[in-house]
Amino acid sequence: MCDSKEAEFSLKVMINKEKTKVLFAEVDSHFADILLSFLTLPLGRIIKVLNKHYGDDEAPTIGSLSSLYHSLVNLDSSHFCTEGAKQTLLNPRSSIEDEYERIKLDIADFQPPKYLQCRYHYGFDKCRSVSVYYDSINKIHACGCGPNSIREDEEEKECKAASGDGVFTINTASFVISDDxxxxxxxxxxxxxxxxLGITDADKAEAINVTFGFSEIMSLLKASLISQTPLSDLILNKSRQANSVIVAFEPESSFSHLEDEQNPDSKKMILKVVIQKSTSKLLYVQANDDFIEFLFSFLNIPLGGVEHLLAGKTCAKAINNLYLSIADLIDDKYFNTPDTKDRLMKPNVAHGCISNNHLLPLTEESLPDTYSGASWFSAKFPNGQGSYLKGPRTYHVTDDLVVTPLCVVSILSSLNKQKIVIYDDVEEVELQIGPKEGLSILKAALTSTSALSDALLNNISIKQPKPEL
Structure with missing residues (x-):
């Protein structure tokens, strides 16, 4: 992988006369590629690279995804089918990660893809099985070869010059980016x-030159998720004091745009939602391992995939604009290949990452052509179980998606500290979670630190406590 952290970009930026707002910036195709690459990053990868860049103390809070990722980090490996399952969730891959080496400045911190394959020779077939899980094939004996028959295949790629063909856009193109x-x-x-762009004061605009390097690109990634004016935040130092987004959640009343894509095999998951009746506050949720695995699967979904699932109507307004620009503002002739637009607007989940407990209409990337021979099949999950987590187990989930094993003693202590009267002021409601509820939780998780309340409370009828006489 090319070491591109020293790359820099010169932006021509137009600002208003009061120097309070960026009107637009003119950029080359290399910078446009980096901006579009945001849509290909899995949500968990975004959290990981921001945490790495800013450090634990300064890392931004991205809705409830940050606490969900930290829960995954802290959850003991004994809860997972194998250690490889946990590591795959902690380091979510992109379906186009082998192309990131052609981006002039790579922020994704991806490593070359690794696949495990058996050494078995059967007639004219060289191999029978391939997997992305290092502790998978030899345990399930899916290829019939038995243990000690696995070799690791790391695809070695020559580092291509950044001035070569672009990943998404043609090299000769230049683009304009608005503040949002x-x-x-x-x-x-x-x-x-x-x-x-709705610019009303262009006649009094002022041009400035701005240099963007690795640190500025990382700040742009952060700002695009927590601000509606990310360029002004960065270039004019208008960033908010808080390090997390404050945005009103907009519930989606209908997901009719996905009716044809719903997974026909999707099942309903059962949650026990515990609510304080006097305040209508969601205290916590008690859930089985299938729901927890569903939550962790958010981390594998590319940002553009979230936009597709929600029809470009997330609460991250700047990302919505970036996503919808691909369809509405950039003509096909500016993209590098005929299928580039589709790959950005509906990016696949990396191969081997969709579990049996997913509710959403996700599409998995196919294996690379190297492994597409008729004798190959994929051992998708550790031990062939089709899931990341061992079950059955029960978990405690907070409103901001902090996941811990269920411990009645700690829950009781927490409620007592909050002076919540359990018998009189607490109600337990059983709720079914299907694709619609799952999409609502995903939407809320991207920007809200009260994801479960925002997504679910509208579906719950709460019995108010009787007034004291």
Missing amino acids: LHILPVETGLLGIILI
Whole structure:
């Protein structure tokens, strides 16, 4: 993988006369590729690279995803089918990670893809099984070879020059990016850009030059998730004091756009939701391992995949604009290949990452062509169980998706500290979770630190406590 952290970009930026707002920035195709690559990053990878860059104390809070990821880190490996299962969730892969080496500045911190394959020779077939889980094939004996027959195959790739073909956009193109991350080709023309972006004071605008390096790109990734004006935040130092987003959750009343894609095999999961009746506050949720695995599966979904599932209507407004620009503002001729637009607007989950407990209509990337021979099949999950977590087990989940093993003693102590009268002021409601509820939780998790309340409380009727006489 190329070491590209020293790469820099020169941006021509137009700001208003008061120097309080970025109107737009003009960038080359390499910078546009980096911005579009945000959509290909799995949610867990975003949390990981931001934590690594900022450190635990300064890392931004991305909705409830940050606490969900930290819960995964802290959950003992004994809860997982194998250690490889946990590591796969902690280090979610991208379906296009083998192409990141062609991005001039790689923020994803991906390693070359590794696949495990058997050494078995059967007639003219060289191999019978392949997996992304290092502790999988030899345990399930899926290939019939028995133990000690596995070799690791790491795809060695020559580091390509950053000035070569782009990953998403053609090299000859230049683009304009608005403060809220609309992106459109420079060839749209000045009047077109002003009209599309709704700029009203362009006649008094001032041009400045700004240099973006690795640190600024990381700040842009963070700001795009927690701000509606990420360029002004960075370039004009208008960033909010808080390190987390404050945005009103917008519940989705209908997910009709996905009716044809719903997984026909999806099952309903059962939650026990514990609520304080006097305040209608969600205290915690008691859930089985299938629901916890569903939550952890969020970390494998690319950001563009979340946008697709929610029809570009997440509460991360800047990311919505970036996503919808691909469909509405950038003509096909500016993309590098005919299928680039589809790969950005509906990125697949990496191969071997969709468990039996997923509720959402996700699509998994196929194995690379290297492994597409007729004799190959994929051992998708450790021990062939189709899941990450061992079961049956029960877990405690807080409103911001902190997951811990269920411990009645600790729950009781917590309620007592909050002076909550358990018998009079606490109600337990059983709730079914299907695809619609699952999408609501995903939407809330991206920006809200009260994901379960935002997603579920509208579906619960709470019995108010009787007034004291």
